[in-house]
Amino acid sequence: MATFTVDEFKKRLDQTKKSMEAKGIDVLLVTDPANMNYLTGYDAWSFYVHQLLIVIGDEEEPIWVGRGIDAAAAEHTTWLNHDNILPYSDDHVQSTTKHPMDFVSRILDEKGQANKAIGAEFDAYYFTAKNYLQLTKNLPNATFKDATGLVNWIRIIKSDKEIELIKRAANIVTKTMYKGIERIEAGVRENDVIADIYHTQITGTDEYGGDYTSIVPLLPSGDQTDACHLTWTDDKFKNGDPVILELAGAHQRYHSPLARTLVIGKPTPEMEELADVVIEGIEAALDVIKPGITAEEVELAWRQSIQKRGYEKESRIGYSTGLNYPPDWGEHTASLRPGDQTILKPNMVFHMIPGIWLDAYGIEISETFRVTEDGCEVLADVERKLFIK
Amino acid sequence: MATFTVDEFKKRLDQTKKSMEAKGIDVLLVTDPANMNYLTGYDAWSFYVHQLLIVIGDEEEPIWVGRGIDAAAAEHTTWLNHDNILPYSDDHVQSTTKHPMDFVSRILDEKGQANKAIGAEFDAYYFTAKNYLQLTKNLPNATFKDATGLVNWIRIIKSDKEIELIKRAANIVTKTMYKGIERIEAGVRENDVIADIYHTQITGTDEYGGDYTSIVPLLPSGDQTDACHLTWTDDKFKNGDPVILELAGAHQRYHSPLARTLVIGKPTPEMEELADVVIEGIEAALDVIKPGITAEEVELAWRQSIQKRGYEKESRIGYSTGLNYPPDWGEHTASLRPGDQTILKPNMVFHMIPGIWLDAYGIEISETFRVTEDGCEVLADVERKLFIK
Numbered sequence: 001m002a003t004f005t006v007d008e009f010k011k012r013l014d015q016t017k018k019s020m021e022a023k024g025i026d027v028l029l030v031t032d033p034a035n036m037n038y039l040t041g042y043d044a045w046s047f048y049v050h051q052l053l054i055v056i057g058d059e060e061e062p063i064w065v066g067r068g069i070d071a072a073a074a075e076h077t078t079w080l081n082h083d084n085i086l087p088y089s090d091d092h093v094q095s096t097t098k099h100p101m102d103f104v105s106r107i108l109d110e111k112g113q114a115n116k117a118i119g120a121e122f123d124a125y126y127f128t129a130k131n132y133l134q135l136t137k138n139l140p141n142a143t144f145k146d147a148t149g150l151v152n153w154i155r156i157i158k159s160d161k162e163i164e165l166i167k168r169a170a171n172i173v174t175k176t177m178y179k180g181i182e183r184i185e186a187g188v189r190e191n192d193v194i195a196d197i198y199h200t201q202i203t204g205t206d207e208y209g210g211d212y213t214s215i216v217p218l219l220p221s222g223d224q225t226d227a228c229h230l231t232w233t234d235d236k237f238k239n240g241d242p243v244i245l246e247l248a249g250a251h252q253r254y255h256s257p258l259a260r261t262l263v264i265g266k267p268t269p270e271m272e273e274l275a276d277v278v279i280e281g282i283e284a285a286l287d288v289i290k291p292g293i294t295a296e297e298v299e300l301a302w303r304q305s306i307q308k309r310g311y312e313k314e315s316r317i318g319y320s321t322g323l324n325y326p327p328d329w330g331e332h333t334a335s336l337r338p339g340d341q342t343i344l345k346p347n348m349v350f351h352m353i354p355g356i357w358l359d360a361y362g363i364e365i366s367e368t369f370r371v372t373e374d375g376c377e378v379l380a381d382v383e384r385k386l387f388i389k
Numbered sequence: 390m391a392t393f394t395v396d397e398f399k400k401r402l403d404q405t406k407k408s409m410e411a412k413g414i415d416v417l418l419v420t421d422p423a424n425m426n427y428l429t430g431y432d433a434w435s436f437y438v439h440q441l442l443i444v445i446g447d448e449e450e451p452i453w454v455g456r457g458i459d460a461a462a463a464e465h466t467t468w469l470n471h472d473n474i475l476p477y478s479d480d481h482v483q484s485t486t487k488h489p490m491d492f493v494s495r496i497l498d499e500k501g502q503a504n505k506a507i508g509a510e511f512d513a514y515y516f517t518a519k520n521y522l523q524l525t526k527n528l529p530n531a532t533f534k535d536a537t538g539l540v541n542w543i544r545i546i547k548s549d550k551e552i553e554l555i556k557r558a559a560n561i562v563t564k565t566m567y568k569g570i571e572r573i574e575a576g577v578r579e580n581d582v583i584a585d586i587y588h589t590q591i592t593g594t595d596e597y598g599g600d601y602t603s604i605v606p607l608l609p610s611g612d613q614t615d616a617c618h619l620t621w622t623d624d625k626f627k628n629g630d631p632v633i634l635e636l637a638g639a640h641q642r643y644h645s646p647l648a649r650t651l652v653i654g655k656p657t658p659e660m661e662e663l664a665d666v667v668i669e670g671i672e673a674a675l676d677v678i679k680p681g682i683t684a685e686e687v688e689l690a691w692r693q694s695i696q697k698r699g700y701e702k703e704s705r706i707g708y709s710t711g712l713n714y715p716p717d718w719g720e721h722t723a724s725l726r727p728g729d730q731t732i733l734k735p736n737m738v739f740h741m742i743p744g745i746w747l748d749a750y751g752i753e754i755s756e757t758f759r760v761t762e763d764g765c766e767v768l769a770d771v772e773r774k775l776f777i778k
Contacts, residue, residue, distance in 0.1 A: 044618040045604055048514075048717035069704055069746065072616035090704035091728070094721045099512075123488075123519035125437075130511040130537065132518035148519065191591050191598030198587035202580050209580030209623030212605045215434055227461035229433040234598030315458055315479035326715045328437035332483045339480070357458065 003252050004041065004161060006079045013039055013055070013062065015154045020057055025119035025145055027108065028055040029135075030062070031127040033325035035151035037253060040064065040080055044073035047126055047325060049093050050100035056113060065104055067093060101131050105138035114139050119147030125327065149332060156320050156333045158347045162254060163370060166322060166349055169256035170368065170379035172210050172249025176200040177258055177382045180217075180247070185389055186239040186264050190219055190232040201249060208251060214329040215257075217247040225261075225361040239265045244364045246353070248329055249380075255321055255329040257351045258380045259366035262387035273309075274356060274363045275386035281305040281354055282367060282384070285317070285336075289369065289376040295340040302336075302354055316340075317354035321368065344371045349379075392641050393430065393550060395468045401428055402444070402451065404543045409446055414508035414534055416497065417444040418524075419451070420516040422714035424540035426642060429453065429469055433462035436515055436714060438482050439489035445502060454493055456482060490520050494527035503528050508536030514716065538721060545709050545722045547736045551643060552759060555711060555738055558645035559757065559768035561599050561638025565589040566647055566771045569606075569636070574778055575628040575653050579608055579621040590638060597640060603718040604646075606636040614650075614750040628654045633753045635742070637718055638769075644710055644718040646740045647769045648755035651776035662698075663745055663752045664775035670694040670743055671756060671773070674706070674725075678758065678765040684729035691725075691743055705729075706743035710757065733760045738768075 016039065020028050030053040036042045039053060039062055051066035063084045064074045071087040074080065088103040108114055118139070121127050123146075136144055158166065179200040183193045197217050204210035220230040221243040228244065237243065241264045248257040263271060284305035285298050302317050316337035319330040329351075334342035336352060348371045355364035365384060369376040405428065409417050419442040425431045428442060428451055440455035452473045453463045460476040463469065477492040497503055507528070510516050512535075525533055547555065568589040572582045586606050593599035609619040610632040617633065626632065630653045637646040652660060673694035674687050691706050705726035708719040718740075723731035725741060737760045744753035754773060758765040 043620075044616065045607060045620055045716070046618040048604070048719070069617055072613075072746070073619055076613055076616050076619065091726070093705065094708070094719070094724065097728075120518065122522065123517045125514055125517070127518050128512045128514070129509065129516050129518050129521035130535070132521060133511065146519070189598055191593060191600075195588045195591035195599075198591055199584045202584035202587055204580060204623065209578055209621075210584075211580075212620065215437070216601045218434060224461075224465055227433065227465050228458055229435040230462055230465065231432075231434055231601065232598075234593065316482065319483070327434070330437070330483070335483065337480070339486075357461070 008159060008161065009039065009041065009079055012154060016055060016151055017057055019150050019154065020055070020119060023119065023145065023147065023150070024117055025147060026057050026116035027113045027118045028147055028150065029118065029120040030055060030151060031121050032124040032151070033126070034323045038151060038155055038323060040078040042074055043077045043253060044070055046070040046073060050131065052104065054107065056111060063107065065107065099130065099134045101134035102138060105135055108139060115141040117143045117145055119145045119150065121148045122146040123148040152331055152333050155323060155331055156348055157345055158322055158349060162322060163347060165251050165254035166256055167379060168208050168251040169249040169254050172201060172204050172251060173247065173256050173258045174380045174382055176247060176249055177245065177260055180245050181260065181262055181387050184237055184243055184262060184264065186237050189234050189236050190221065191234045194219060194232050197247060204251065211250040211252055213248040213250045213255060214324040214326045215248065218244070220244050223360060226357050226359065228355060228357065228362060228364065237264055242271060242361050244362060246364060253323050253325065255324055256368045256379050257321060257329055257366065258368060258382060259353055259364040260382060260387060261363045261365060262389055264389050267386060267388060271361065271363065272386060274358070275365065277306050277309045277311055278354060278356055278363050278365050279384055282352060282365060285352060286367065286369065286376060286378065289344060289371060290374055291345050291371060293344050295334045295336050295342040295344065296338050299336045299338060311356060313354065313356050318350045318352035320348060321351045322349050346371050346373050397548060397550065398428065398430065398468050401543060405444060405540055406446055408539050408543065409508065412508065412534065412536065412539070413506055414536060415446050415505035416502045416507045417536055417539065418507065418509040419444060419540060420510050421513040421540070422515070423712045427540060427544055427712060429467040431463055432466045432642060433459055435459040435462060439520065441493065443496065445500060452496065454496065488519065488523045490523035491527060494524060497528060504530040506532045506534055508534045508539065510537045511535040512537040541720055541722050544712060544720055545737055546734055547711055547738060551711060552736060554640050554643035555645055556768060557597050557640040558638040558643050561590060561593050561640060562636065562645050562647045563769045563771055565636060565638055566634065566649055569634050570649065570651055570776050573626055573632055573651060573653065575626050578623050578625050579610065580623045583608060583621050586636060593640065600639040600641055602637040602639045602644060603713040603715045604637065607633070609633050612749060615746050615748065617744060617746065617751060617753065626653055631660060631750045633751065635753060642712050642714065644713060645757045645768050646710060646718055646755065647757060647771060648742055648753040649771060649776060650752045650754060651778055653778050656775060656777060660750065660752065661775060663747070664754065666695050666698045666700050667743060667745055667752050667754050668773055671741060671754060674741060675756065675758065675765060675767065678733060678760060679763055680734050680760060682733050684723045684725050684731040684733065685727050688725045688727060700745060702743065702745050707739045707741035709737060710740045711738050735760050735762050
């Protein structure tokens with residue numbers, strides 16, 4: 001552990017308990033791996049089996065529940081006392097006879113919480129329908145409440161220490177993006193470029209190493225640039241191909257994502273225009289950012305800018321980011337889109353990624369920024385342009 | 390697409406429909422990304438938003454449902470007709486006002502399925518409690534049934550084409566494991582070794598490239614080898630450290646996992662003995678494998694072997710593997726453990742990973758094998774020993 005002080009973890013826990021109280025939740029089950037890390041430091045690739053934290057409003061420490069062979073990881077990485085690390089036996093794993101939520105139900109019962117208001121992250125990736133059904137069956141006297149996003153919304157404002165980690169991630173993504181752009185050329189296999197991207201991402205710098213990113217590098221090229229979440233193949237790049245690179249740097253699970261588009265050979269006038277429109281739009285949006293503005297007002301600045309040029313885009317143009325685990329580096333709180341009235345505050349961090357996809361190709365150019373006391377700070381340092389190779 | 394023929398996809402779909410019929414399921418919602426890929430070829434890093442297939446028993450093709458900006462990926466990677474690719478609008482994404490399951494419910498209603506028996510993968514990673522609650526609220530006349538594992542159990546026997554992809558993955562993991570072992574030494578940062586591991590994994594061979602693996606390389610070292618799912622840090626390896634390497638090769642989403650343990654410097658006699666015990670146990674288990682034996686009998690051969698040497702291990706020693714997406718390369722079907730009476734058949738593929746963890750360190754040595762007509766075939770080609778650097 002040791003990245004954050006126990007005091008910082010306890011402050012996060014206090015905020016969580018305040019939010020629980022405001023929502024009438026006595027006990028919170030925290031399944032989102034980023035939220036588990038945020039409250040305790042827990043860090044291991046063990047979220048492929050059921051695991052969670054039990055936060056009881058009137059008990060000092062959360063309880064970690066997970067698979068037996070992962071208890072050692074909880075001892076190594078969290079600030080929790082040994083007595084609050086409660087592993088279940090291995091015959092609960094992917095079994096049709098025993099479910100880990102039976103074990104969780106017994107703990108809640110033993111702790112006198114079986115008739116309380118229990119909050120759970122109903123729409124978090126790893127809180128399955130089966131978890132819900134098993135808990136509600138085992139604890140018929142409890143009231144279950146949807147607590148999706150409760151801890152995420154506390155995460156939205158970063159501490160200075162968290163910002164430091166995100167800036168390290170930004171330095172890594174700067175190096176990585178330039179490496180990717182340098183290596184892409186006609187005749188080179190896509191996977192060979194990705195191999196060098198990974199190498200740069202994980203090597204990091206001389207002072208600090210890179211962590212795995214919660215989304216793998218995305219690299220659609222040619223006529224597949226209309227499909228933004230394709231990964232890569234072992235096909236070779238071709239002359240004339242547009243290529244979209246979306247990737248992040250990560251350090252100790254904190255992310256700084258970035259996208260750029262390049263063309264191998266000569267871009268068409270349409271591509272050049274589309275890139276201009278996207279860059280102008282990003283700059284218009286970055287210009288309006290300061291504490292007090294809402295998320296939807298940032299999107300409006302973008303939209304008005306591209307409308308002047310005759311373009312429209314339906315999807316959101318950005319989201320809060322930072323600490324995360326696969327499959328997403330987005331925080332699932334504020335989005336830069338119409339209707340989102342989140343007020344921006346200092347030390348919020350967003351990935352603004354306003355791609356425009358036409359029928360035959362797309363352009364993605366993005367920035368990750370921190371809201372400062374009087375504006376915003378773009379974190380990576382990669383030229384904002386359509387790259388031409 | 391084009392890795393598999395449309396005929397192979399249709400055969401898989403037929404098997405799925407037969408299994409649905411046997412279980413009294415009229416409509417199946419398929420959320421597990423590996424199952425979505427298995428039935429349609431769909432391949433994109435888009436499972437961080439809600440997406441699924443609707444398989445209607447008496448309709449020829451499945452329906453793909455996902456986010457608007459991912460419809461292009463469905464067009465590129467699946468065999469489905471354009472009319473069966475149904476994207477929802479972007480304001481459903483991580484929103485508190487609209488949920489993608491509302492969109493799914495409307496489709497089911499329009500297709501006349503609102504009063505049918507609907508199967509869903511209740512315990513799959515991406516089928517959240519919220520999905521269940523939203524669907525059951527919207528479709529009060531439907532009967533919901535747990536269909537966890539329905540498609541997974543069809544995946545357990547691989548076609549020859551699938552075995553070919555897994556063997557490619559095995560060639561990649563052989564190269565990658567040797568690269569990792571070569572690079573580990575005292576004074577080298579863990580992340581620098583991982584950077585080279587990724588590079589080798591993704592480069593693949595001259596004939597075919599590597600894909601991302603569903604679990605990142607795991608590299609606990611020193612006193613952290615008791616915690617098998619730790620990833621890596623930027624600390625330097627130290628003389629005397631035991632190091633566990635668990636990683637996979639992947640090709641077109643098919644995996645071949647492998648683990649080895651090494652010691653930097655001189656192993657203690659206890660480590661050497663523990664490695665011997667594990668290797669003997671693996672060999673005893675591999676020896677008994679042939680079609681007709683059960684999963685639990687394979688584990689029994691391991692257990693009897695280590696018991697002779699005075700050791701016990703609680704957790705399962707292996708699981709079916711192949712096609713997958715994060716966070717797991719395990720298939721969630723058969724496990725090599727007591728009580729699992731799955732009968733082994735030709736072209737099943739398992740990762741046998743019988744680690745033993747003591748208080749201060751652990752030894753993991755594993756093999757991925759294919760069940761053949763009369764025995765088994767180990768897929769990677771890495772010496773089975775405790776490596777010493």
